Amino acid sequence: MKQLNKCIWLAVLMSALLMGGCDKQSEKNSDRLPNLIVVFADDLGYGDLGTYGHPTIQTPNLDRLAEEGAKFTQFYSAASVCTPSRAALLTGRLPVRSGMASNNRRVLFPDSELGLPQDEITIAEALKSSGYATAAIGKWHLGHRPSFLPAQQGFDYYYGIPYSNDMDQVGKGPWSDKFLNPKVEYWNVPLMQNERIIERPADQRTITRRYTEEAIRFIQEHRNEPFFIYLAHSMPHVPLFRSEAFEDVSRRGLYGDVIEEIDWSVGQIMRVLREEGLAGNTLVVFTSDNGPWLAYDTHGGSAGLLRGGKGMTWEGGMREPALAWWPGVIRPGTVVDAVTSTMDLFPTALAMAGLDLPDDRIIDGRNLLPILTDGSQTKIRDTYFYYRGATLYAVRKGPWKAHFVTEWAYTSDNRRTVHDPPLLFHLDRDPSEKYNVAEAHPDVVADIIEIAEQHSASMQPRPTQLDARISGK
Amino acid sequence: MKQLNKCIWLAVLMSALLMGGCDKQSEKNSDRLPNLIVVFADDLGYGDLGTYGHPTIQTPNLDRLAEEGAKFTQFYSAASVCTPSRAALLTGRLPVRSGMASNNRRVLFPDSELGLPQDEITIAEALKSSGYATAAIGKWHLGHRPSFLPAQQGFDYYYGIPYSNDMDQVGKGPWSDKFLNPKVEYWNVPLMQNERIIERPADQRTITRRYTEEAIRFIQEHRNEPFFIYLAHSMPHVPLFRSEAFEDVSRRGLYGDVIEEIDWSVGQIMRVLREEGLAGNTLVVFTSDNGPWLAYDTHGGSAGLLRGGKGMTWEGGMREPALAWWPGVIRPGTVVDAVTSTMDLFPTALAMAGLDLPDDRIIDGRNLLPILTDGSQTKIRDTYFYYRGATLYAVRKGPWKAHFVTEWAYTSDNRRTVHDPPLLFHLDRDPSEKYNVAEAHPDVVADIIEIAEQHSASMQPRPTQLDARISGK
Numbered sequence: 036m037k038q039l040n041k042c043i044w045l046a047v048l049m050s051a052l053l054m055g056g057c058d059k060q061s062e063k064n065s066d067r068l069p070n071l072i073v074v075f076a077d078d079l080g081y082g083d084l085g086t087y088g089h090p091t092i093q094t095p096n097l098d099r100l101a102e103e104g105a106k107f108t109q110f111y112s113a114a115s116v117c118t119p120s121r122a123a124l125l126t127g128r129l130p131v132r133s134g135m136a137s138n139n140r141r142v143l144f145p146d147s148e149l150g151l152p153q154d155e156i157t158i159a160e161a162l163k164s165s166g167y168a169t170a171a172i173g174k175w176h177l178g179h180r181p182s183f184l185p186a187q188q189g190f191d192y193y194y195g196i197p198y199s200n201d202m203d204q205v206g207k208g209p210w211s212d213k214f215l216n217p218k219v220e221y222w223n224v225p226l227m228q229n230e231r232i233i234e235r236p237a238d239q240r241t242i243t244r245r246y247t248e249e250a251i252r253f254i255q256e257h258r259n260e261p262f263f264i265y266l267a268h269s270m271p272h273v274p275l276f277r278s279e280a281f282e283d284v285s286r287r288g289l290y291g292d293v294i295e296e297i298d299w300s301v302g303q304i305m306r307v308l309r310e311e312g313l314a315g316n317t318l319v320v321f322t323s324d325n326g327p328w329l330a331y332d333t334h335g336g337s338a339g340l341l342r343g344g345k346g347m348t349w350e351g352g353m354r355e356p357a358l359a360w361w362p363g364v365i366r367p368g369t370v371v372d373a374v375t376s377t378m379d380l381f382p383t384a385l386a387m388a389g390l391d392l393p394d395d396r397i398i399d400g401r402n403l404l405p406i407l408t409d410g411s412q413t414k415i416r417d418t419y420f421y422y423r424g425a426t427l428y429a430v431r432k433g434p435w436k437a438h439f440v441t442e443w444a445y446t447s448d449n450r451r452t453v454h455d456p457p458l459l460f461h462l463d464r465d466p467s468e469k470y471n472v473a474e475a476h477p478d479v480v481a482d483i484i485e486i487a488e489q490h491s492a493s494m495q496p497r498p499t500q501l502d503a504r505i506s507g508k
Numbered sequence: 509m510k511q512l513n514k515c516i517w518l519a520v521l522m523s524a525l526l527m528g529g530c531d532k533q534s535e536k537n538s539d540r541l542p543n544l545i546v547v548f549a550d551d552l553g554y555g556d557l558g559t560y561g562h563p564t565i566q567t568p569n570l571d572r573l574a575e576e577g578a579k580f581t582q583f584y585s586a587a588s589v590c591t592p593s594r595a596a597l598l599t600g601r602l603p604v605r606s607g608m609a610s611n612n613r614r615v616l617f618p619d620s621e622l623g624l625p626q627d628e629i630t631i632a633e634a635l636k637s638s639g640y641a642t643a644a645i646g647k648w649h650l651g652h653r654p655s656f657l658p659a660q661q662g663f664d665y666y667y668g669i670p671y672s673n674d675m676d677q678v679g680k681g682p683w684s685d686k687f688l689n690p691k692v693e694y695w696n697v698p699l700m701q702n703e704r705i706i707e708r709p710a711d712q713r714t715i716t717r718r719y720t721e722e723a724i725r726f727i728q729e730h731r732n733e734p735f736f737i738y739l740a741h742s743m744p745h746v747p748l749f750r751s752e753a754f755e756d757v758s759r760r761g762l763y764g765d766v767i768e769e770i771d772w773s774v775g776q777i778m779r780v781l782r783e784e785g786l787a788g789n790t791l792v793v794f795t796s797d798n799g800p801w802l803a804y805d806t807h808g809g810s811a812g813l814l815r816g817g818k819g820m821t822w823e824g825g826m827r828e829p830a831l832a833w834w835p836g837v838i839r840p841g842t843v844v845d846a847v848t849s850t851m852d853l854f855p856t857a858l859a860m861a862g863l864d865l866p867d868d869r870i871i872d873g874r875n876l877l878p879i880l881t882d883g884s885q886t887k888i889r890d891t892y893f894y895y896r897g898a899t900l901y902a903v904r905k906g907p908w909k910a911h912f913v914t915e916w917a918y919t920s921d922n923r924r925t926v927h928d929p930p931l932l933f934h935l936d937r938d939p940s941e942k943y944n945v946a947e948a949h950p951d952v953v954a955d956i957i958e959i960a961e962q963h964s965a966s967m968q969p970r971p972t973q974l975d976a977r978i979s980g981k
Contacts (some may be wrong), residue, residue, distance in 0.1 A: 088562075091936045091939060326674045372564065
């Protein structure tokens, strides 16, 4: 395993040296471990960026990320809601393995007692062992009590809100007033710096801008050492806010303004990386935690041609826009259509730092570097598991996806249906999951049923950490 | 008007000279009127190209067209079905003005007696007066009897099928056999060269390749004079066929193979234009006649995030992918989000040739050159009219669209609903037409009702040409 990792890493380094030749700025850093910046949006839909086909949201910087780097077409979050999705990204593991999935409370709330267990290993913890400077900027949502904050999970620095921006509601006004005409004072969400609350309620109007400034400051302060920045925007999760400079800039309305500010933010980071001569030595990944929150009218995004959204194991709930940028290493205009996942970022980060994977636990992610650096469409996994809470709802094998349970979460009837036999879709030919072909393919159905049974039989879920409430609450 | 046209043309020429400087090949042609190639797909959906967000259809050549040229996000066909849409593209007029719309027979059939009236002026007829060589290659569908063939409408050369590739059915086998496992012999569609049938049934397997070869031959033969090629692919209209080289190349299955062969075709044309030194003097436009035929399972395409498909006045039926490429004139990466239309190609072509618009008839199209050449997002129209057959179903004004009638065409119940008051959608904020906001905006509704009434009162429809059948049939 160590041999393999070293091999890959050498290949990356050689690619960087060979291809980075044209980018003078990259040269000076090629003798150092590469940096990693993960930009993680909240509730962004598969169809919400220009390069993924949105007609009225303008995302020139993210489109440029795709043109100069790689665009994924089958990239998944590991859960259709916030907390488990974030846990999986940082640990490389299915949320049920880390106790971050539950069928009762699907995310952490302000009255939650627990968080991501300290013995789970995050990207930040792993990279710290290779001397990386680490920062979590933005939404955390993996436990807001002192023993669960980013500092306990390998982050040198934290600046952000500890849970979702729609929590800590003040008063109970009508839904349409609160969310469709949001004001900062309707939510009492704290803004934290390290372990201290520095503002409450957080002024969400300027939050995307301030996260960006923090990220840029961290890049500049750590230009001479390897760094990892986990920049988890609280937007475009409702309530939607954007800074003054982005008021009414988008034809898509408030939601578009918010995305266009995130696009600006990515552009600022690319600019600073280039200015600091770090572009050739930094992998930037952009994606989101789950699909669009369709219940919120035009304040929710679009999953494009995909079915469903946030909270669902239909593709729209878990397939995400995803872009990777590393000038001189990733060939411009690469389209990656292998089945990939936020969980892959953990082994990718470790490979970048020349580290072995921990051998005392199951890691579900796979290293993305071969696929990103040699440009070939290597298949990195055969199967993909779609959980809703702690329950396995669907399994993908190759192009086939079988749904054992489906649910229209956050809709008026919250319709949940058990399918026996399961529904079967050919995702490559039918990405919108419109044509159930189970009857025509009993062999595929049988195969996936067996895979699901084996997976469930071998799964040793960690007891959920999401249900416990602070006593007295 | 003449003055204005000349002005624009001079601007284009100057742009070409100034910007084309880097492209040596373009220089030798800049003293000649520019060529026009319109590539028109059949039943292609808004979401079916890589650059419009499709996850498993690979369209590197069309994506490059967008990167090197302009991509439209609000480009409409003038009808949601074939015949009227084609008439509108070639004449610049709403189909009701040319008699090419009817509520009885919505397109021409093999037993139809008539076609596009000879006194309608097509792009080809207009350009011939400026010395252009003209070719119609592919599907015609504007009348297949001798007096309605392309030769009667200004085309020097014709090679293609005279109506849809699913007409002239042989036998009445079950739908699923016929269309989902198509064989050439199930349809007796003729392939014509000029006014002669050269093959029957047309071998549809090689038809995209042969259209491409014909287009390339025409380019090469006419490299020394201005030319106009109307390359109207018969694909991806069902039944789907592709040549051997494209069998099973696409993860999207047969439909993907077909699109990827069209993508290859566009790449061949770009290559030949560059080889012949004509790229800097040729405007290439790519679009489709109407949205995807959703009734045909995975043999139909995807409208992406748009609602509905072929036969409907929902956005998915009429908003199309559209790309324009003219190296040295159109700035690479231009995104045009103005409301534009296939009808705009007529005045655009005339402006390119320095011609005035005819003054004896209403032209609904607007010249696209200013928007393409100066890169600004000029608004070229305030209102857009959505016809279904000869009936006005919906009107767009700015971002607002009011539906007076909606219909789920080609579905099992073909549901048609009259809306009084009309439905109202804000297309920029709600491109998927999900949230009817008529109640909140009575002023907008009233405004659009008035616009629709004025439009209908002033409309002088030409008697329909679509209903007449050849006697005895």
